[in-house]
Amino acid sequence: MTSSLSKPYIQLGIFSIEKNANNTAAAMRSKGLIPTVKKQSSQGKTFWRVIVGPAQSTQERSEILSIIKSAGFADAYAVSS
Numbered sequence: 001m002t003s004s005l006s007k008p009y010i011q012l013g014i015f016s017i018e019k020n021a022n023n024t025a026a027a028m029r030s031k032g033l034i035p036t037v038k039k040q041s042s043q044g045k046t047f048w049r050v051i052v053g054p055a056q057s058t059q060e061r062s063e064i065l066s067i068i069k070s071a072g073f074a075d076a077y078a079v080s081s
Helices: 018-030 058-070
Strands: 009-015 035-042 045-052 077-079
Touching (some): 009 058, 058 077
Antiparallel strands (some): 009 045, 009 077, 035 045
16 A cells, blocks of 8 residues: 655654564554554664555545544654665
8 A cells, every 4th residue: 555645654663672563563452553563773782663554645644643542652653664
């Protein structure tokens, strides 16, 4: 699915422990969102990013961000991918 927004995804967090990322993703699924856990590495360290999206409009992105923040992820923000 593609989006015309430059930052259609919401990043909930970056986790050094995969289980924590998966638990966060499960919490988002229980809120009706569709999260993705992305395994990445930087400077020899592996980490897992949890993102939700892509949103199709700024309104949808705002609604998703509101749900995420109400679930306790106050630092969540929009990202490009």
